[in-house]
Amino acid sequence: MTRTVPGPTDRVVVVGAGLAGLSAALHLLGAGRRVTVVEREELPGGRAGRMDLAGYRIDTGPTVLTMPDLADEAFAAVGTSLYERVELIPLHPAYRACFADGSSLDVHSGAEAMAAEVERFAGAAEAAGYRRLRDWLQRLYRAQMRRFIDADFDSPLGLLHPDLARLAALGGFGRLDARIGRFLSDERLRRVFTFQALYAGVPPARALAAYAVIAYMDTVAGVYFPRGGMHALPRAMAEAAAAAGADLRYGQPVTRLERSGGRVTAVVTDAGRIPCDAVVLTPDLPVAYRLLGRRPHRPLGLRHSPSAVVLHAGTDRTWPHLAHHTISFGAAWHTTFDELTRAGSLMSDPSLLVTRPTATDPGLAPPGRHLHYILAPCPNTDIGPGPAAWSDLGPRYRDTLLRELERRGLDGIEAAIEEECLVTPADWHARGHAAGTPFSAAHTFAQTGPFRPRNLVRGTENAVLAGCGTTPGVGVPTVLLSGKLAAARVTGVPGRRGSRPRSSPAAAGSARQSGDPALTGSGAAPRARGESAHRLAPAHQPPASSPDFPAAARQSPPPGSPPAGPTAPATEGRTG
Numbered sequence: 055m056t057r058t059v060p061g062p063t064d065r066v067v068v069v070g071a072g073l074a075g076l077s078a079a080l081h082l083l084g085a086g087r088r089v090t091v092v093e094r095e096e097l098p099g100g101r102a103g104r105m106d107l108a109g110y111r112i113d114t115g116p117t118v119l120t121m122p123d124l125a126d127e128a129f130a131a132v133g134t135s136l137y138e139r140v141e142l143i144p145l146h147p148a149y150r151a152c153f154a155d156g157s158s159l160d161v162h163s164g165a166e167a168m169a170a171e172v173e174r175f176a177g178a179a180e181a182a183g184y185r186r187l188r189d190w191l192q193r194l195y196r197a198q199m200r201r202f203i204d205a206d207f208d209s210p211l212g213l214l215h216p217d218l219a220r221l222a223a224l225g226g227f228g229r230l231d232a233r234i235g236r237f238l239s240d241e242r243l244r245r246v247f248t249f250q251a252l253y254a255g256v257p258p259a260r261a262l263a264a265y266a267v268i269a270y271m272d273t274v275a276g277v278y279f280p281r282g283g284m285h286a287l288p289r290a291m292a293e294a295a296a297a298a299g300a301d302l303r304y305g306q307p308v309t310r311l312e313r314s315g316g317r318v319t320a321v322v323t324d325a326g327r328i329p330c331d332a333v334v335l336t337p338d339l340p341v342a343y344r345l346l347g348r349r350p351h352r353p354l355g356l357r358h359s360p361s362a363v364v365l366h367a368g369t370d371r372t373w374p375h376l377a378h379h380t381i382s383f384g385a386a387w388h389t390t391f392d393e394l395t396r397a398g399s400l401m402s403d404p405s406l407l408v409t410r411p412t413a414t415d416p417g418l419a420p421p422g423r424h425l426h427y428i429l430a431p432c433p434n435t436d437i438g439p440g441p442a443a444w445s446d447l448g449p450r451y452r453d454t455l456l457r458e459l460e461r462r463g464l465d466g467i468e469a470a471i472e473e474e475c476l477v478t479p480a481d482w483h484a485r486g487h488a489a490g491t492p493f494s495a496a497h498t499f500a501q502t503g504p505f506r507p508r509n510l511v512r513g514t515e516n517a518v519l520a521g522c523g524t525t526p527g528v529g530v531p532t533v534l535l536s537g538k539l540a541a542a543r544v545t546g547v548p549g550r551r552g553s554r555p556r557s558s559p560a561a562a563g564s565a566r567q568s569g570d571p572a573l574t575g576s577g578a579a580p581r582a583r584g585e586s587a588h589r590l591a592p593a594h595q596p597p598a599s600s601p602d603f604p605a606a607a608r609q610s611p612p613p614g615s616p617p618a619g620p621t622a623p624a625t626e627g628r629t630g
Contacts, residue, residue: 058546059516062331064088066544067321069308069345070336072100073530074520076291077128077537078334083298084131085545090328091292091300092321094307098292100336101492102530104285108473109420110368113284115492117409117427118379120271121531122278125287128534132298139290141281143414148277150377152462153242154385154403160377161246163276176240187237187247190224191270197221198267226264233263245383247273249405252431255359255496257391262499271531279378279414311345316515332516334540339495339507339523340488348513356507358434358489359496359528360394361479365428365452368473372410372424373464380408382462398437400451404458406430423472430455435479435490444480452476494523502527509540518543 066082068075071093079089097104102115119142126136136142146167147160159175162168165188173181197220225233234247248258250268280286296302306323311333313319321328335342339356343349384390384403393399409427412419419425430451435441456468479490488494495501506527509519520540522528527536 057510057543059332059518059544061317061516063516063544065329065331066090066334067092067328067330067332068334068336069321070100070521071095071098071288071292071302071304072336072521072533073102073288073291074522074533074537074540075100075334075336076288076295077125077534078336078520078541079295079300079537080128080291080298081131081538081541082334082544083295083300084133085541085547087545089295089300090303090321090330091295092303092306092308092323092328094305096305097289098302098304099285099288102284102288104283105366105475107366107368107475110366110423110425110473111283111418112366112368112425112475113411113427114366114477116284116530117411118272119278119280119284119287119530120275124531124534125291127538128291129294132294134294134297136287136290139294140286142278143281145277145279145378145414147377148272149246149379149381150375151242151246151381151383152375153383155242157242158375159242159246161273163274168273172243176243180238180240180243183237183239184243187234188274190237191266191274194221194224194226194264195267195270195274197224197226198264221264224263226262228263229259230261230263230265231258234258234266241387242383245387246381249381249383252360252391252394255357255395255493256498257388257395259388259391265497268529277379279411281415283411283415283418308345311347311517313347313514316513318514318517332518332544334518334520334537334544336519336521336537338487338521339519341486342519342523343511346511346514346517348511350507350512352507354500356488356495356501357498358436359491359493360431361434361438361482361489361491361493362477363430363432363448363451363455363479364477365455366475366477367426367428367467367471368419369424369426369467369470370422370472371466371470372412372426373467375463376408376410376413376426378410378413380410382406382408382459394431394433396437398433398439400432400438401430404430404455406455406459408459408464426467428455428459432479435483439479441480441483441490444478448476448478448480451478493528494521497527509536509543 064087066087066089068079068089068091071091075091076098079091082089095103099115102113105112105114122136122142129136129139147162149161151159151161157175160171162171165185169181169184172184230248230251231244234244238244238247247266247269250272251258251261251265256265292302303325306325308321308323310322311318312322312327318330318333321330321333335345383405384401386403390401390403390405393401407429410424411427412424432438439447459467482492483490495507499505506525507523509524511517511519518540520536522533524536525539526532
């Protein structure tokens, strides 16, 4: 039996209208609570925000959506459906992987399509290995999901379950790179199924094999794109919450919490005081702890994930070899992880994610124009260049990335850019994200599952945390789960899958999204062409409210940690 908030919980204030906060709000509403959501920005979304730039409708946060049924659980809590409110488009291929030797591989979610592509790419023996790998990934997911990912922990004793033995029998406590190597010998293919570990904050050679569950979500469960952009998801969640009776208050930064003894009695914003019986806090951990006036003691300080430089580019042309999501691998591999997580230097031979949302939804750009989202993982500000350094470094690194993309076949990309926004660790820092990273604490063993910062904070009876810094971790699926788990701490009623029949995403192609999602949101403070970083950075720590989950890179590594138990890997960070 997991701990829950004692005493009355009728009135709940949720701080932040990002994915975690909206998920919590929907689950709380479904359990009969009166819910007020306060958000510092003028629209919902948190890190899954939206920016309009001269007719380009830019998602400022995640660009990858997997496991949509986890979002549907939140909608189901109030008697509606994700698939009735948002049109989800399955992506085929889910990704295109391009390698330094000039070869490319389309990553399909369907078993037969992917086996055929692997055979074309690397031969029949590798295709047979892929089939065995796919079966292993499915079994790994079943062993982890409900017991170790979608679960609240009060202590490490919560790991003691028959699924722990199942996970061990599957090799979940070995090393990821070595385990994938048992199925695939082609080094390029192994990258496709292990690069996700970077977003969990751990190099594949040191990551537990359990982290392959992220590859399951990407390469087996399928990748989707909401028509209207990723911001359509939080917008639809906010609309469903309002329809179910939530009081949504935008443009109201939280300034402090009122307390009586060990309980929070009210949330105070710029606009006034909101009494509450319980509060769910979704800002980044430093902001949440500052509001609570207490920080849990940890023997070692938190290690943070790598950060990311993101260039949003609106162009007058595109390049046919780009899929919706294209991973452009450099020739370097192991040295890239060392640079990002140990040396604290920019990638000398970068691996990049290029997302072209207008390949699927041309309406996100003016007629005849195209959107490109270029993500380059980089060190966080704890081990790499500090926030101030990015004022000069950012524009120079932007030029370096464009030259590299030109060399890799995107000829004329710089001349094709009409509108752009550059986001660097300085911008993440300005929004209150620790270590200048939107991906929070890395998923080292010592920061995963019951060892991750808990969603209950000692010394406060009725405050619960949600978002990427707490359990289960970073990524759209896990952040949605964090909201559900936070709600269960308040209500004592865990969300249940299958409580209502639901149509599959593939069958929901005709379900239309309501409203026009093309409005500004609250992603990272971006910089338009010609603007400098310091002009956008506030001179004080930003007030609390939204941080939920941004887009793209994922997390940072540790020095090796002992493989002593299962993990709840970060999922879907990237631009997911």
